[in-house]
């Protein structure tokens with residue numbers, strides 16, 4: 001098979017044969033699929049097999065693959081210029097769109113990845129407050145910058161390296177890790193250390209330790225403690241932005257962060273990230289202020305065109321409602337199929353993100369996610385893959401539905417799941 005042959009070749013020259021660790025199927029075993037083409041809700045591997053896609057490039061493809069409006073925008077932009085390294089009108093329009101749609105954004109800086117966005121947000125928070133401590137939560141992933149790679153989720157979790165080699169202890173000495181949804185624990189930390197905290201960074205819906213929803217009051221309590229102690233609240237909406245609601249999780253839960261990080265959907269499949277928020281804080285960034293940040297390809301015209309075209313689709317009336325109801329149908333159908341097969345399973349969705357758990361009830365923090373039956377997930381994953389359904393190759397990732405997923409795809413997925421749960 002061409003797929004196996006490619007993986008052999010890849011492994012000779014690329015560490016693990018992949019350019020991002022979770023792609024390697026290390027957690028689930030087997031050979032990663034090499035893809036040749038995608039359209040709408042479907043992927044085709046190099047051997048011609050078709051799959052219903054629930055990864056969506058790990059979030060960005062909310063409008064579905066190869067949407068004609070996005071492809072046309074990219075082609076037009078590319079024909080015009082690939083890069084200037086100088087300002088363009090399209091960047092201004094994307095900044096205006098982001099500030100209009102995301103409630104707390106007064107000013108925004110474009111970068112090229114979510115990692116850059118969070119790394120810069122941390123530096124900015126420290127520069128603005130003159131403090132050092134950063135608070136994060138166990139199982140939340142904020143990209144692979146050194147200071148944030150402590151008890152992180154996603155691939156770092158999948159591979160059992162909550163921290164990474166190559167990160168000196170001194171570098172993470174100012175990073176405190178608390179338990180997600182633990183309000184008393186967080187308040188206690190603030191009462192003892194509040195004066196040293198520059199910022200709390202949190203996924204407002206955690207999507208890198210499978211899917212974990214914020215407990216009622218958790219985000220509100222974070223907002224209160226940050227305000228009380230002069231710390232900044234950073235909502236990392238790289239994943240939740242334009243997925244949990246049009247205005248992000250902050251709109252859905254009514255939380256106003258000081259800074260927000262964005263990525264994934266805002267590039268529509270090309271590399272775009274952003275950080276934004278209060279103008280008095282953002283004005284501390286170079287060239288206005290003393291906090292340095294830069295990027296050769298930041299605001300790249302082709303990437304910005306893909307993002308703008310995607311956001312235009314995402315803001316159409318009913319886009320969010322439709323995709324949310326499709327996602328709900330999916331998780332309800334899966335839960336019903338599991339119940340019928342007598343499999344211990346639970347599932348939930350918010351917006352177009354979903355979580356599947358081989359556990360009797362949905363988890364509320366990292367420790368509960370770890371109680372899921374990972375072996376059972378791996379068998380389910382391979383059974384689904386064989387039946388033409390592409391789920392994230394790890395029990396610790398959220399799933400994603402696109403606007404191109406309709407009742408036909410959901411039906412096909414549920415039929416596959418009935419077989420997979422029986423196996």
Ligand SMILES: *Cc1c(COP(=O)(O)O)cnc(C)c1O
Nearest residue numbers: 113114115141142143236238239
């Ligand atoms: C994906 C992700 C990042 C990192 O984004 P990259 O573009 O992969 O660097 C940061 N934060 C969250 C919440 C993410 O899901």
